[in-house]
Structures are given as structure tokens and as C-alpha cells.
Amino acid sequence: MKVNLYRLGRNMTVPISQLANMEFQLYGGALGANQNCPSYVNGYRASSNSLYGNYYNQYGNPYWNNRLNNYYNNAVQKVDNFQKQQNQAVSQKQSVQSNAQTKSVVSKDIETLADYYKDVNTYTQKWGDLGTGALMVGFMENAQVFKHPINSIRAIGVTNKVFDKSNPVIQALWKKNPELMQKAYGQLHAVNRMAQPKFSVIQKWFQKPIDEATRKQLEKIMSDAIKTGDEKAILKATEALRASRGMDGYLPSLLNKITGGKNYTPLERIANNASEIEKTVNKAKALKPGVTGLLKQGFKEGKTFALIGMLMDCTKIISAYKNGGIESALTQSLQTGAKSIADCIGWTIGRAAGTAIGTKVGAAIGTAVCPGVGTAVGAIIGFIGGTAGSILASKAMKIFIPTDESVKLEANAKKKTAEGQTQLLSLVLQNVQAGEKVPEKVLVSAQNVASTMSA
Numbered sequence: 001m002k003v004n005l006y007r008l009g010r011n012m013t014v015p016i017s018q019l020a021n022m023e024f025q026l027y028g029g030a031l032g033a034n035q036n037c038p039s040y041v042n043g044y045r046a047s048s049n050s051l052y053g054n055y056y057n058q059y060g061n062p063y064w065n066n067r068l069n070n071y072y073n074n075a076v077q078k079v080d081n082f083q084k085q086q087n088q089a090v091s092q093k094q095s096v097q098s099n100a101q102t103k104s105v106v107s108k109d110i111e112t113l114a115d116y117y118k119d120v121n122t123y124t125q126k127w128g129d130l131g132t133g134a135l136m137v138g139f140m141e142n143a144q145v146f147k148h149p150i151n152s153i154r155a156i157g158v159t160n161k162v163f164d165k166s167n168p169v170i171q172a173l174w175k176k177n178p179e180l181m182q183k184a185y186g187q188l189h190a191v192n193r194m195a196q197p198k199f200s201v202i203q204k205w206f207q208k209p210i211d212e213a214t215r216k217q218l219e220k221i222m223s224d225a226i227k228t229g230d231e232k233a234i235l236k237a238t239e240a241l242r243a244s245r246g247m248d249g250y251l252p253s254l255l256n257k258i259t260g261g262k263n264y265t266p267l268e269r270i271a272n273n274a275s276e277i278e279k280t281v282n283k284a285k286a287l288k289p290g291v292t293g294l295l296k297q298g299f300k301e302g303k304t305f306a307l308i309g310m311l312m313d314c315t316k317i318i319s320a321y322k323n324g325g326i327e328s329a330l331t332q333s334l335q336t337g338a339k340s341i342a343d344c345i346g347w348t349i350g351r352a353a354g355t356a357i358g359t360k361v362g363a364a365i366g367t368a369v370c371p372g373v374g375t376a377v378g379a380i381i382g383f384i385g386g387t388a389g390s391i392l393a394s395k396a397m398k399i400f401i402p403t404d405e406s407v408k409l410e411a412n413a414k415k416k417t418a419e420g421q422t423q424l425l426s427l428v429l430q431n432v433q434a435g436e437k438v439p440e441k442v443l444v445s446a447q448n449v450a451s452t453m454s455a
Contacts, residue, residue: 106452109445113424114411116442118403120427121410125394133387137301138380144193151196156372158192159185162223163371169229171367177231178363182375184234187241188222189372191215194245206249214266218244236281243273291352298351298386299344305390306344310336316406323409332405339397346393347386354385418453425449 125133138146145152163185164170174181194207195215210218218241225237244266253263264272313336321329355378362378414420428446431438 106449109448110415110421110424112442112445113421113428113449114415116439117411117414117424117427118407120431121407122398122402122404124398125391127391130384130387130391133390134380134383137386138383141301141383142379144190148193148196151193152189154196155189155192156370159189160371162188162219162226163366165367165371170226173226173229173231173234174363174367174371178359178366178378180231180234180238181366181371182359182362182378184222184226184238185366185371185375186379187238188219189375190245191218191241204249205251206247207245207252208248210266218266232281232284235284236277239277239280240270243277244270294352294355295348297355298348301351301386302344302347305347306340309340309343313339316404320404320406320409323413324405328405328409335401335404338401339394342393342397343390346389346391346396348389350389350392351382351386354388355382357385358382421449422453425453 163181165174170181191210192215195210195212221240222234222237225233228234246264246266246269248263255261256263270277313332317329317332317336320332324331358378358381361381362374362376364374365377366372366374368374411424414424425446428438428442432443
């Protein structure tokens with residue numbers, strides 16, 4: 001509320017000026033020159049020994065007294081009104097400033113909570129996920145080892161007999177081409193694991209356990225190849241054992257009966273894939289994979305993970321379209337694609353580096369301690385390398401794409417409604433209760449918003 005001080009002052013001054021002129025005409029001379037003269041200056045009180053004072057105190061002049069009192073009261077009233085208006089204007093101004101300040105503080109706190117929402121919901125891999133990520137990938141590629149750990153442990157002892165580290169020929173092969181030997185060991189270990197009878201009830205529904213006679217025949221294929229010391233023969237035996245595996249349990253057998261298919265034994269599968277086995281061996285120009293081979297191996301896995309990531313982000317694309325239209329959906333699609341490609345590249349490079357290191361470490365452990373342990377350690381290091389590359393790629397993309405388009409739109413929508421603001425506050429509370437580390441400024445903003453909501 002604006003107060004026109006000039007106009008109010010002028011309205012108040014006019015009657016006072018008129019009063020002063022009347023006093024001048026009544027008493028003469030300058031106002032206040034004679035303190036014994038009753039006037040506006042001395043509050044219309046004269047000295048007790050003054051003639052004027054005695055006269056007015058005793059007799060007074062009703063006409064002039066009333067008129068002067070009216071002027072005086074009117075002037076005082078105007079001053080009081082002016083002061084009241086001034087006080088009201090100041091009070092309103094302070095109230096507006098206080099409300100604006102409160103609104104500004106609350107708005108700032110809501111922005112902080114919205115930024116926290118964006119950060120939490122834009123997923124970035126953390127170094128703490130390294131072990132979990134490597135374990136997950138290891139399970140995906142070696143599910144049977146994790147599903148049947150006792151069978152896997154028992155199979156190590158049987159397989160080690162063929163890959164006897166005390167044999168000079170085998171030691172030379174491990175040193176010369178550890179990549180090939182670890183792959184060969186892995187395929188024979190899978191055969192021996194499938195021949196173990198423990199917990200085979202569930203397994204029979206998908207794949208029949210290998211009988212002992214068949215196991216010995218498959219083992220002989222690898223054993224004969226290793227005795228020759230020929231790397232191509234070992235590679236051929238490795239591919240033969242890989243081709244021997246197939247789904248022939250109760251459910252696949254039932255499906256074959258319905259579709260007219262046929263179950264094959266492990267040896268029959270090898271015979272059926274003889275041409276493919278030969279092609280693989282002949283295609284292997286270098287039995288050592290080298291950098292190119294390691295990158296190809298990592299890329300096979302990396303592109304699969306990239307595809308999985310894109311499929312998982314479909315919900316984000318739908319959310320972006322719902323909240324921002326086709327343009328936002330396209331933006332989110334580009335962000336998802338860029339992150340998936342980066343993840344693929346990171347995994348490929350990391351997996352190649354990890355495999356190269358793991359192969360050498362595994363070979364050293366295999367010849368010094370146990371071929372089975374060395375092979376397992378080498379594989380684990382390879383998975384850790386791939387996961388580390390994926391984490392680095394994720395952190396790099398966080399710099400270029402700090403927030404997903406869909407998450408940004410969701411946060412902006414939540415800021416505008418009371419329900420959304422409550423959800424932002426609840427997110428902080430949930431993470432605190434879950435023991436997660438929440439930034440101090442977010443906790444302060446959450447407390448401020450909560451106080452405002454409860455007021």
C-alpha cells in the first residue's frame with residue numbers, strides 16, 4: 001500500500017497555518033515571542049502570573065476557545081491518522097517481505113529436493129558394485145557352476161588328473177598358450193560336472209546327467225589331444241566337447257515328441273557338428289587370441305549388455321513421452337542409446353584387459369597350485385575387468401548426461417504440486433531410514449520443507 005506523504009502533509013499543514021495566522025492577528029507579533037501569550041507553540045497555556053493567563057484561566061473566551069480547540073484537535077487527529085497509516089504501511093510491507101522471504105526459502109529448498117531426486121533416479125554405477133557386477137556376469141556365463149557348486153568342486157579333482165601340472169608337456173602348454181589351456185580345461189570340467197549325480201532331480205527336467213561310459217569317452221578325446229602337445233588338436237577337442245552338450249531332459253524330450261524332433265547323445269552331437277568344428281579350427285589363424293581376439297570376445301558380451309540396458313530403459317522413454325511429448329521421448333532415446341554404446345565400449349575394453357591379466361595370473365596359479373583354481377581365478381579377473389570398464393563408462397557419461405530427460409521432467413512436475421513435494425520429502429526420509437548417505441544440504445532443506453508443511 002503506497003501513502004502519498006506530500007498530500008497528507010499538505011492537508012495537515014493548512015489548518016495549522018490558518019491557526020498560526022489567527023494567533024498572529026489576535027496577539028500580534030511573532031509567535032512564541034511572548035511565552036506568557038497562549039498559543040499553538042505552548043499548547044495554549046499561559047504563565048500563571050500573566051495577565052492573559054489569568055484572564056483566560058478565569059474567564060476564557062468561549063468563541064475563540066472552541067474555534068482554537070477545533071483547529072487543534074483537527075490537526076492532532078490528522079497527525080494521529082498519518083501515524084496510523086504509516087504504521088499500517090510499514091507492517092504490511094514487513095509482512096509482504098516476510099512472506100516473500102519465506103516463499104523464497106521454501107522454493108529454494110524444494111529445488112534442492114528436486115535436484116536430489118534427479119541425482120538418485122539417474123543411475124550411475126558405483127565402485128561398490130564392482131564385486132556384485134562381476135559375480136552377476138559370472139553367474140550369467142557359468143550358471144551351472146553356481147547352481148551346482150558341490151558338483152563343480154568335485155569335478156575339479158577329476159579334471160585336474162588330465163591337466164596334471166607335474167607333466168612337463170602340460171606345463172609347457174600352460175606357459176606357451178594359457179588361453180587355450182584354460183578354455184580346454186573349462187570344457188572338460190563342464191563334462192565332469194554333468195556326470196556328478198548330486199542334486200540331479202531338478203537337472204533331469206532340462207538336461208540328463210552324463211553317464212560314466214560317455215564321460216570317459218569325452219574325457220579320452222581331450223586326454224589324447226593333450227598328449228600330442230599339438231595346439232590345434234587341443235582346440236579341436238575343446239570345440240568337440242563344447243558341441244557335445246545339449247538339452248535332452250524331460251521337458252525337451254516331451255517337446256521333441258510333440259514336434260517330431262529327436263534326442264541325440266553327446267557323441268552324436270559331436271558327429272552332427274563335425275563340419276562346424278573343422279571350420280572353427282581352420283578359421284583360427286592364431287591360436288592365441290591376441291588384442292583383436294580379446295576385444296572380439298569382450299564385444300560379444302558387451303553388445304548383449306547394451307541391448308539389455310536399452311530394453312530396461314524403455315520405461316524411461318515412455319515416461320519422457322508422457323510428460324514432455326515426442327521431443328522429450330526422442331531426447332531420452334538418444335540418451336539411452338549413448339549410455340548403452342558407452343557401456344558396451346567400456347565392457348569390451350575392460351573385459352579384454354581383465355582377460356589378458358587374468359590369463360597370466362591364472363596360468364601361474366594353475367601350474368603352481370591347481371589348474372582348476374587358476375582357471376577360475378583367471379575367469380574372475382576377466383569379469384572384474386569388464387565390470388570396471390563398464391563402471392568407468394557410466395561415470396564418464398554422467399559428466400555428459402547428468403540427468404535423464406524423463407527424470408528431469410518427473411522432478412519438475414513434482415515441484416509444482418503439494419503431493420509431488422511430499423513425494424520428494426518422502427524420498428529423503430526413505431533413504432535416511434535405509435542408511436544411505438544423504439548430503440547435509442538436502443537434510444536441511446527437507447527439514448525446512450517439513451516444518452513449512454506442518455505449520
